[in-house]
Amino acid sequence: MSLPADAQQALDTFTHAKGWEQRARLLMQIGDRLEPLDESDKTDANRVHGCESLVWLVTGQVDGQWRFRATSDARLLRGLLALLLVRVQGLDSEALAALDLRAWFTQLGLERHLSPSRSNGLHAVLLRMTELVSSP
Amino acid sequence: MFQPSPWRADFPAITALQRQHQTYLDSAATTQKPQALLDALSHYYSHGAANVHRAQHLPGALATQAFETSRDKVAAWLNAADSRQIIFTHGATSALNLLAYGLEHGFEAGDEIAVSALEHHANLLPWQQLARRRNLRLVVLPLDEHGRIDLDQALQLIGSRTRLVALSQLSNVLGTWQPLPALLAHARAQGALSVVDGAQGVVHGRHDVQQLGCDFYVFSSHKLYGPDGVGALYGRTEALARLRHWQFGGEMVQLADYHEASFRPAPLGFEAGTPPIASVIGLGATLDYLASLDPAAVAAHEASLHQHLVRGLADREGVRMLGTPQSALASFVIDGVHNADIAHLLTEQGIAVRAGHHCAMPLLKGLGLEGAIRVSLGLYNDSDDLQRFFDALDQGLELLR
Numbered sequence: 001m002s003l004p005a006d007a008q009q010a011l012d013t014f015t016h017a018k019g020w021e022q023r024a025r026l027l028m029q030i031g032d033r034l035e036p037l038d039e040s041d042k043t044d045a046n047r048v049h050g051c052e053s054l055v056w057l058v059t060g061q062v063d064g065q066w067r068f069r070a071t072s073d074a075r076l077l078r079g080l081l082a083l084l085l086v087r088v089q090g091l092d093s094e095a096l097a098a099l100d101l102r103a104w105f106t107q108l109g110l111e112r113h114l115s116p117s118r119s120n121g122l123h124a125v126l127l128r129m130t131e132l133v134s135s136p
Numbered sequence: 137m138f139q140p141s142p143w144r145a146d147f148p149a150i151t152a153l154q155r156q157h158q159t160y161l162d163s164a165a166t167t168q169k170p171q172a173l174l175d176a177l178s179h180y181y182s183h184g185a186a187n188v189h190r191a192q193h194l195p196g197a198l199a200t201q202a203f204e205t206s207r208d209k210v211a212a213w214l215n216a217a218d219s220r221q222i223i224f225t226h227g228a229t230s231a232l233n234l235l236a237y238g239l240e241h242g243f244e245a246g247d248e249i250a251v252s253a254l255e256h257h258a259n260l261l262p263w264q265q266l267a268r269r270r271n272l273r274l275v276v277l278p279l280d281e282h283g284r285i286d287l288d289q290a291l292q293l294i295g296s297r298t299r300l301v302a303l304s305q306l307s308n309v310l311g312t313w314q315p316l317p318a319l320l321a322h323a324r325a326q327g328a329l330s331v332v333d334g335a336q337g338v339v340h341g342r343h344d345v346q347q348l349g350c351d352f353y354v355f356s357s358h359k360l361y362g363p364d365g366v367g368a369l370y371g372r373t374e375a376l377a378r379l380r381h382w383q384f385g386g387e388m389v390q391l392a393d394y395h396e397a398s399f400r401p402a403p404l405g406f407e408a409g410t411p412p413i414a415s416v417i418g419l420g421a422t423l424d425y426l427a428s429l430d431p432a433a434v435a436a437h438e439a440s441l442h443q444h445l446v447r448g449l450a451d452r453e454g455v456r457m458l459g460t461p462q463s464a465l466a467s468f469v470i471d472g473v474h475n476a477d478i479a480h481l482l483t484e485q486g487i488a489v490r491a492g493h494h495c496a497m498p499l500l501k502g503l504g505l506e507g508a509i510r511v512s513l514g515l516y517n518d519s520d521d522l523q524r525f526f527d528a529l530d531q532g533l534e535l536l537r
Contacts, residue, residue, distance in 0.1 A: 020481075020484035020485060021531070021535060023484070024480075024481060024484060024535055025535065028535075028536075052475070052476055052479075052491065052492045052493070052506070052507050053474065053475075053476040053506075054506075072476075073474060074474040074475075074476035074477050074480075075474060075477050075536070076476070076477050076480045076481070077476060077477075077480075112483075113480075121476070
């Protein structure tokens with residue numbers, strides 16, 4: 001299965017990133033391009049709990065395709081969220097269920113941010129996403 | 137000037153972590169272990185494990201002897217008058233829960249329990265839940281601007297309705313020593329029982345429970361360079377006699393019939409089931425190791441490193457420390473920078489510190505913070521560890537700003 005164009009571009013960029021500084025810069029850049037969330041979307045129902053940072057995840061479907069929006073008050077986490085969204089945006093439920101997101105972050109060289117240890121938000125976001133798409 | 141730790145080589149994991157480019161500054165969460173402990177565990181398991189207080193056979197007798205010798209060592213470490221005043225638990229949390237359940241029968245609706253505003257969840261939630269079960273009033277003693285219990289207010293708040301006070305000795309977030317002598321004396325004068333959470337305090341300096349004058353003192357082995365899964369509860373003999381049995385099972389019983397049973401007194405009556413035998417033996421070996429160190433040298437090393445940490449943080453623009461840390465650790469936030477971002481970048485650079493609410497959510501909320509970064513020291517840390525942390529912090533901040 002070929003990657004969405006945005007995802008392929010992100011992958012190329014991160015594969016060539018050298019060192020933690022460049023990775024962090026790239027995360028901040030991609031995070032800054034994340035579509036902002038309306039204040040009205042920052043509800044408790046959209047909050048992802050289990051993160052030390054504030055994270056919101058909004059989901060919806062258009063013509064059977066999943067549309068996600070997400071943001072956080074932490075900058076680097078916004079970058080990780082952006083990398084998640086480019087991979088899952090527009091997929092149908094079947095494709096989303098079949099997707100190995102851990103492998104995606106491993107490809108990006110960012111798998112350590114998926115650790116279930118509680119200071120990290122990405123793990124909780126993935127759990128929440130699975131929960132949301134499997135209970136329509 | 138480089139300040140080495142003379143004890144660094146006694147902790148093999150520090151070298152292993154260094155090979156993985158990790159600088160360990162999270163000892164308030166848990167500590168690395170001395171070789172003496174690893175040897176004791178290996179010796180116990182390779183020379184014949186056996187259950188304690190049960191078997192007549194030789195391995196059982198040897199295990200029981202080693203186990204009980206550890207109890208003597210814990211008693212000596214705390215200067216308890218008698219080893220029977222030491223109950224082994226699974227950690228400080230389980231010791232505090234034991235107390236909250238074991239003392240429950242002595243409370244009546246309307247009685248008061250006093251805790252401080254800085255308690256770790258382990259010394260807050262057991263009392264909060266006891267208060268809810270029994271319709272008691274939980275009184276929260278406020279802090280001063282340095283992060284110490286406000287003595288004047290506390291002496292007013294601890295009164296004739298107070299049945300129990302439960303206080304941390306050294307804050308796990310603020311690094312402040314609490315004014316326990318005055319508070320404990322006052323509590324005693326009011327007829328209240330006192331519980332000291334020594335989880336952090338026991339790691340720094342030697343503490344004499346008789347001199348401290350508390351009814352109960354708890355600590356966790358794993359924060360004191362010992363194995364995890366074991367903790368200790370010291371109780372004054374008269375105070376221990378007030379405890380009701382709370383967990384039932386093997387070895388805590390004297391006589392059992394289908395419909396009734398009688399139970400042993402402390403300590404064995406409060407050690408139901410097979411205890412963490414290897415860990416208890418390992419804790420004994422750790423205490424032997426710690427007792428072999430020059431206490432003045434350890435104190436001087438820790439104080440000097442702590443000063444280095446606090447100064448370095450104070451020198452940095454935008455860094456705001458929580459309270460006025462006196463020992464062991466310092467927590468901070470940075471103006472305009474999210475904790476999670478700092479934590480992320482420190483992690484990327486191999487600096488192991490703790491970020492978040494540090495199991496003291498009400499305290500952080502009271503300070504108006506979502507979280508903070510905590511740097512905490514062990515006796516194996518040296519000034520290079522701190523330098524690596526400061527360099528990483530500066531690099532991270534440069535990137536974020």
